[in-house]
């Protein structure tokens with residue numbers, strides 16, 4: 289259902305589902321002089337794929353960073369799997385894949401997975417399980433530094449899947465991948481969802497929106513819509529999510545620019561060139577640092593990695 293009052297259209301804000309995986313209440317985040325997120329209230333249901341969409345700079349990564357607990361909140365609260373975001377108890381329950389592939393270049397894929405698995409306390413059998421899920425069995429003995437871009441993305445996803453986290457937070461995992469690889473990854477996401485995992489995934493690509501169970505549309509840090517693709521199109525009288533979004537943004541009294549892009553193209557062409565996030569895949573679970581550090585360094589910094597990531601970025 290849609291709420292057409294105020295500045296946007298969204299659902300479930302006032303009556304969050306009792307089985308919500310994530311509850312965001314009045315979340316405001318200032319980064320530098322920017323208000324990256326402005327009074328966001330929403331709930332993300334368990335066992336579904338929720339897509340985060342919106343133009344570059346609208347706050348998708350900031351919302352994900354907040355959910356995994358590496359972002360300082362200016363106001364509001366976030367509850368994840370029943371605990372405040374950032375709680376130590378959540379580290380093994382959340383798999384986080386940032387925009388930057390974050391496996392260790394000088395380790396093979398299998399060694400990377402063993403390493404992350406050891407830190408997470410995952411069973412040794414998990415390595416083969418996630419290699420199979422991500423279709424990387426034939427790359428198990430390849431150095432991560434020798435993988436193609438798409439293979440590295442999948443290796444990062446594999447690392448995040450170690451230990452079977454309940455919640456997966458994926459920041460533009462398909463960026464730069466060709467359509468066949470994107471398709472394969474979406475098949476993986478759907479089977480993980482079918483196995484009971486909750487997935488929050490951001491994208492610039494409108495055709496990926498149709499593959500999500502629910503969509504959150506952000507614009508300039510504000511929530512414009514939160515509903516299923518079917519409800520969004522029905523409520524706006526449109527035949528595609530893209531058209532629904534254009535209609536919603538046009539109605540949005542504070543919208544400043546046009547959102548129209550063809551299906552399958554980035555919402556913002558410049559934003560396809562992603563910048564590296566400051567935290568590593570599974571950082572929220574392991575405390576490990578990105579691939580430039582050696583595993584030893586990563587382990588040494590594990591106790592403070594999450595806090596450091598949060599503090600560093602605020603100064604950047």
Ligand SMILES: Nc1ncnc2c1ncn2[C@@H]1O[C@H](COP(=O)(O)OP(=O)(O)OP(=O)(O)O)[C@@H](O)[C@H]1O
Pocket residue numbers: 319320322323324342343344345346347348349350351559601602603604
């Ligand atoms: N390290 C930082 N320091 C200060 N401001 C930042 C920082 N990173 C992002 N911002 C600002 O926060 C706002 C939201 O950025 P965010 O990265 O969350 O957007 P996004 O929707 O994920 O963008 P993209 O799709 O390009 O990754 C933007 O105005 C951006 O300029």
